[in-house]
Amino acid sequence: MFEQFKNWFESRHDYAKDWKERTGGKVIGYFCTYVPEEILYAADVLPVRCLGGHEPQDVTEPHIFGMFCPFCRDVLAQGLKDKFDYLDGITISQSCLHLRQAYTSWDMHKPVEFSYYLPMPHHVQSLASRPFLRSELVKFKEAVEKWTGKTLTDADLDRGIEIVNTNRRLLKQIFELRKADVPPLTGLEAMYLVLSSQMTDKREHNKALKELLDQLPGRKVEREIGERLMILGSENDDVPFTEMVEDVCGATFVIDDHCTGTRYFWNEVIPKEDRLQAIADRYVDRVPCPTKDWPKRLRVDHIKNLVEEYRVQGVIVVQQKFCDPHELDIPAIQQSLKDIDVPTLFLEFDVTAPLGPFRIRVEAFLEMMRQDDLF
Amino acid sequence: MITVGVDSGNKNTKAVVLKDGKVIGKSLILTGFDANESATKAYELALKDAGVTAADVAAVASTGVGRVEVKFAKDNVTEVGSAARGAKFLMPNVNTVIDLGAEEGRAIKLNPDGKIADFAVNEKCAAGAGSFVESMSRALQTTVEEMGPLSMKYSKEVPMNAQCVVFAESEVVSLIHQQTAKEDIARAVHDGISNRVSSMVRRVGMVDDLGLIGGPARNIGLVQSLKDDLAKDITVPEDPDYVSALGAAIYATEIA
Numbered sequence: 001m002f003e004q005f006k007n008w009f010e011s012r013h014d015y016a017k018d019w020k021e022r023t024g025g026k027v028i029g030y031f032c033t034y035v036p037e038e039i040l041y042a043a044d045v046l047p048v049r050c051l052g053g054h055e056p057q058d059v060t061e062p063h064i065f066g067m068f069c070p071f072c073r074d075v076l077a078q079g080l081k082d083k084f085d086y087l088d089g090i091t092i093s094q095s096c097l098h099l100r101q102a103y104t105s106w107d108m109h110k111p112v113e114f115s116y117y118l119p120m121p122h123h124v125q126s127l128a129s130r131p132f133l134r135s136e137l138v139k140f141k142e143a144v145e146k147w148t149g150k151t152l153t154d155a156d157l158d159r160g161i162e163i164v165n166t167n168r169r170l171l172k173q174i175f176e177l178r179k180a181d182v183p184p185l186t187g188l189e190a191m192y193l194v195l196s197s198q199m200t201d202k203r204e205h206n207k208a209l210k211e212l213l214d215q216l217p218g219r220k221v222e223r224e225i226g227e228r229l230m231i232l233g234s235e236n237d238d239v240p241f242t243e244m245v246e247d248v249c250g251a252t253f254v255i256d257d258h259c260t261g262t263r264y265f266w267n268e269v270i271p272k273e274d275r276l277q278a279i280a281d282r283y284v285d286r287v288p289c290p291t292k293d294w295p296k297r298l299r300v301d302h303i304k305n306l307v308e309e310y311r312v313q314g315v316i317v318v319q320q321k322f323c324d325p326h327e328l329d330i331p332a333i334q335q336s337l338k339d340i341d342v343p344t345l346f347l348e349f350d351v352t353a354p355l356g357p358f359r360i361r362v363e364a365f366l367e368m369m370r371q372d373d374l375f
Numbered sequence: 376m377i378t379v380g381v382d383s384g385n386k387n388t389k390a391v392v393l394k395d396g397k398v399i400g401k402s403l404i405l406t407g408f409d410a411n412e413s414a415t416k417a418y419e420l421a422l423k424d425a426g427v428t429a430a431d432v433a434a435v436a437s438t439g440v441g442r443v444e445v446k447f448a449k450d451n452v453t454e455v456g457s458a459a460r461g462a463k464f465l466m467p468n469v470n471t472v473i474d475l476g477a478e479e480g481r482a483i484k485l486n487p488d489g490k491i492a493d494f495a496v497n498e499k500c501a502a503g504a505g506s507f508v509e510s511m512s513r514a515l516q517t518t519v520e521e522m523g524p525l526s527m528k529y530s531k532e533v534p535m536n537a538q539c540v541v542f543a544e545s546e547v548v549s550l551i552h553q554q555t556a557k558e559d560i561a562r563a564v565h566d567g568i569s570n571r572v573s574s575m576v577r578r579v580g581m582v583d584d585l586g587l588i589g590g591p592a593r594n595i596g597l598v599q600s601l602k603d604d605l606a607k608d609i610t611v612p613e614d615p616d617y618v619s620a621l622g623a624a625i626y627a628t629e630i631a
Binding site: 343356360367371 | 440455493494496
């Protein structure tokens, strides 16, 4: 049932190359989920997210500081090693400086026909961010038009919005099902859904999601569910870690807060006469990344709501080593969860997670949660 | 009822035989390449020490990094779970347990009823654990046993910045070149570990009393540095290296 999504994720490069061949269209790599995919879909360009390869590498040292987060270095390595050699363009929206360095260095050493830096505002809690982002989207749209030679009409933008919104809606409907006592899908399966969505044509992805949604209500995860966990923090596409927690330790992830998870699709574009303003509003209003979640920390309440709605018993807080924005957030998030008696376990991720030591910690964490049943 | 706890550690494997709340036998051997083989050997030695046979044993539980490898154990318990049980058993007043091993360090906060409230483990680095003292003792041309008494004779505090065992060693070498007294360097090494461990303890939150277990607790110099750093008294039980194995033996009584 999930094979298709898993295959898309695992064979992302083959998929994109094949897509180019079949459609004759252009493919753009994006570094951050603040990039407005609606405009790219309107221009018939396929956006694919540049994620890391989870393999040790030795090519980024001259280009990026060793104490920048391992994810950014891993992403840059993919570019330098030509893993994404089929890209026609690359783009990033401003979120963190580490990732921007990965983009800048990629742009410098592996130039492609289109490269765009989108200054997504940080201060999304200010009203001024709305017209600011709108005017940046005007420029972005013009650049995309110039690149593709195609003028984007309101009808095109509507189509782009519809494709991406449908994807968000379907993913959210499927995630709703995880609230059940016995969810119809595991955390790993949910992870494949979102990750594959970031690297396939959403029209095909939507079709597959619809089919899945028809079958899911009758399905139940066959093993014991164990503890209902939430995972949150930095970018996370660490399949072996998720697999270990669920298959070896016997718990189940029922929800997450990652840009490779719910943060990516949680809210939709609300239609407006001014299409670009509607798109801008969506990105200003989305569940924020910690680079944008200040002066108020709005994400804390959002996380607490998810904990309640999905009846989460414990939270695993992960961060990519040296990820400053998340480092700034994590003490506050852990404290606020502690205040409502939800235990947390903090783990620091690298390009590859040390499964042995992590397993000991996760098991001790679960044991701590289970001790009330033991005695 | 007789139960046995086996603690398969990074460096040593320990076994404790428990009979009706009393330790009647124990053993400690180096963990070899085959954790199960070492565990079997430690188990047999501990039984011999206690003067009982395997037939007398109601249940065996394992703990430690190699706990899953111990095939003859009925069940296993995590290092945090066994340390908490063993420490509470020996030191009922202790609510914060510091457990130091060869390559890992842990701080565990307990509720008054002995249940685990929170814990922290050192990250991928041995600078807060026993191996650190061992490798520094080599650089100082002394033995790990001598490091404690040596550092108790220190006269000057020397700051050591390095948090990594490898870099710390080069820092020690440069201190030697600067003719720093051996006693002061030994103290600096213990202060270095103590800093790492203390931050972990502060992370989980300190609740009186404090107890220290694990092999490095035999090092009086390290204990002193920790006491000075945390400005607290710290209880060290007799035979601190067997506490986790004892905790596993207690766990075995729960599953027997």
